[in-house]
Amino acid sequence: MTTVVPIESAEAAASVRPGRIGVLLVNLGTPDTADASGVRVYLKEFLSDPRVIEDQGLKWKLVLNGIILRIRPSRKARDYQKIWNNARNESPLKTITRAQSDKLAASISDHDHVVVDWAMRYGNPSIRSGIEALTAQGCDRLLVVPLYPQYSAATSATVCDEVFRVLAGMRAQPTLRVTPPYYDDPDYIEALAVSINAHLSTLPFQPELIVASFHGMPQKYIDKGDPYQAQCVATTEALRRRMGLDASKLLLTFQSRFGFDEWLRPYTDKTMEQLAKDGVRRIAVVTPGFSADCLETLEEIAQENAEIFRHNGGEQFAAIPCLNDSEAGMDVIRQLVLRELQGWI
Known part of the structure; x- marks a missing residue:
């Protein structure tokens, strides 16, 4: 049928x-x-x-x-x-x-x-x-x-x-x-390390240390259970292992605080100021929390924080680009x- x-x-x-x-x-x-x-x-x-x-x-x-x-x-x-x-x-x-x-x-x-x-x-x-x-x-x-x-x-x-x-x-x-x-994906950590080393090789100076600056957030958000800070720490520790650097040569800081609440510490801008006052003259900054360069990396880090560093005695400052579309x-x-x-x- x-x-x-x-x-x-x-x-x-x-x-x-x-x-x-x-x-x-x-x-x-x-x-x-x-x-x-x-x-x-x-x-x-x-x-x-x-x-x-x-x-x-x-x-x-x-x-x-x-x-x-x-x-x-x-x-x-x-x-x-x-x-x-x-x-x-x-x-x-x-x-x-x-x-x-x-x-x-x-x-x-x-x-x-x-x-x-x-x-x-x-x-x-x-x-x-x-x-x-x-x-x-x-x-x-x-x-x-x-x-x-x-x-x-x-x-x-x-x-x-x-x-x-x-x-x-x-x-x-x-x-x-x-x-x-x-944040701890091996491909991501490897890409960061390769990118950092490639950029450092083009500089006319050797940085005394590298600062890894992440976007900040109010401390109370972490206290309520946000895992962000722990993941930033994990990224930084994985990057240190991959690059063979200890905590004194690859620092972790947080930028872009806003308002009057306590934000995640240490603050990037205060770290720039203190490093220069302590006699550090050459640094590089990487921003592993950003997948693409933006206002926070191109202006806040590469311009504003560079000026803070130099104003307090620093001499040479390099902002390492994000991974972007590389x-x-x-x-x-x-x-x-x-x-x-x-x-x-």
């Missing part, structure tokens, strides 16, 4: 054929423009996130809207202007993240059913636009890649929060995976993505 398949059933069967796989690289964010208006929009979104500022009560809202968003945007805009990619009219973080996405796509192009895109947690392109673009291309599986080597609720977790918010409004949700932090850096991202796509490709 011949079985007749209803037209509706045939159409339904066609609609559930396996689709494509989307890979979404996500970094922190950037203003759209290097002026006070653009920075104000960015800071408002960033500082209104309860993962970043946990107490979003009335007092904070008054401080944010009445003081911070009136004063800080102009000052930070001047900092952005120092590092702005004028050719593209965008921040270096956006330029580099796009390049990372393009190079990842090229490196896994043999998997023709995998589509790579990129987004920012704050600012543009947004996570929502990234997910919508990938699903529009037929992606029914999604790998989100937070580009933070160390996990923190204020970085990796808030990426997931936003992804979940987007998915919550979707009738046909893609199946979701999220890459884990890679061959070593892209190999870390590619290996991470391919590992987490196992079973899908």
Whole structure:
């Protein structure tokens, strides 16, 4: 007997054929423009996130809207202007993240059913636009890649929060995976060591020591259970072992403190000042908590902290670039993505 398949059933069967796989690289964010208006929009979104500022009560809202968003945007805009990619009219973080996405796509192009895109947690392109673009291309599986080597609720977790918010409004949700932090991944540690040594070999001086500066956070966040500090320590210890350096030759510090709370110590800027006063004349700084150069590395470290060091007696200062879209850096991202796509490709 011949079985007749209803037209509706045939159409339904066609609609559930396996689709494509989307890979979404996500970094922190950037203003759209290097002026006070653009920075104000960015800071408002960033500082209104309860993962970043946990107490979003009335007092904070008054401080944010009445003081911070009136004063800080102009000052930070001047900092952005120092590092702005004028050719593209965008921040270096956006330029580099796009390049990372393009190079990842090229490196896994043999998997023709995998589509790579990129987004920012704050600012543009947004996570929502990234997910919508990938699903529009037929992606029914999604790998989100937070580009933070160390996990923190204020970085990796808030990426997931936003992804979940987007998915919550979707009738046909893609199946979701999220890459884990890679703070002690051997490929990552090796890439850092190779990058540091390569850059040191180009310097006209030999640093007396290296400072590994990570983005800071309020101490109370760690006290509540955030694993970030422990993972920064693990990265630094693994890097020391790989490079054959002890704690006196590869220091761990934390930068970018904000507000009046106690933040993770030792502070990078205070360390720069004290090292110079103690007679250290030549140093190099690496930033292993950042996957791409941004305001915090290009302006805060390479300019502001360099000036602090020199002002207090230091003579030679080198800021070592992040892994960015270098061959070593892209190999870390590619290996991470391919590992987490196992079973899908």
